[in-house]
Amino acid sequence: MRLCNYCQKQLQNSENSLCDNCYKLLQFKLEKAARPYWDAGVSYNSNININYWKNGFFREKELNAEEIYDFMYDNFIRFKAVGIKGGRETAYLLMPRFNESLIHFFLCKSIEEYIKGFTGDVRLYTTKKPDIVFGAGGRKFAVEVETGSGASHPKRLRAKVKQLRKEYEDRWFFVVSSYTLRGKYEKFGKTLVRGEVAGEIQKIFRENSKQPDYSLRQRNTA
Numbered sequence: 001m002r003l004c005n006y007c008q009k010q011l012q013n014s015e016n017s018l019c020d021n022c023y024k025l026l027q028f029k030l031e032k033a034a035r036p037y038w039d040a041g042v043s044y045n046s047n048i049n050i051n052y053w054k055n056g057f058f059r060e061k062e063l064n065a066e067e068i069y070d071f072m073y074d075n076f077i078r079f080k081a082v083g084i085k086g087g088r089e090t091a092y093l094l095m096p097r098f099n100e101s102l103i104h105f106f107l108c109k110s111i112e113e114y115i116k117g118f119t120g121d122v123r124l125y126t127t128k129k130p131d132i133v134f135g136a137g138g139r140k141f142a143v144e145v146e147t148g149s150g151a152s153h154p155k156r157l158r159a160k161v162k163q164l165r166k167e168y169e170d171r172w173f174f175v176v177s178s179y180t181l182r183g184k185y186e187k188f189g190k191t192l193v194r195g196e197v198a199g200e201i202q203k204i205f206r207e208n209s210k211q212p213d214y215s216l217r218q219r220n221t222a
């Protein structure tokens, strides 16, 4: 059964992406915001370029009514959550990358966004690589976001941890989506809940900013 992309209630007609209420609400908001532009004979357009759009991660309050309307039609899903910096629950519009849960995608993108405040050297992976890999002080660090499915596959989890230790030594950690999962992952490695991530990333950049830049040194001696 399909759910409404905006309110997550079950849809009567599974061909739609929005329920009647949300469709009417978004259309109303769009008309209200766009009417002055239409009356003046100018267009009311999205400022979002295609690369930004592909990012799949937006705060609803950063978008105009037309963008919200378009995004909801393009199968973005509205998701309310507390971000890694804490504070109030905020509405996000998300487009997960594959058949992943909203919370997994949300945490990966939130952490990526936070790391981007320190370095452009950050990448997300959907393959066997860690969820997030970033550079600090010339070394690579990894983050593995866990929402619970890994705990039910202990063999796969152990293999993952072995690979992380081999490639990143102690420069990696788990981020779990809820406190109840912490105990399941803690025995394999450092495990943080979302409210602890920002502090850990700050610490990594603080402690590694004075490390020599090995990539630079290699380039200079080559």
Ligand SMILES: [Zn+2]
Pocket (backbone or CB within 6 Å): 004, 005, 006, 007, 008, 009, 018, 019, 020, 021, 022, 023
């Ligand atoms: Zn709805």
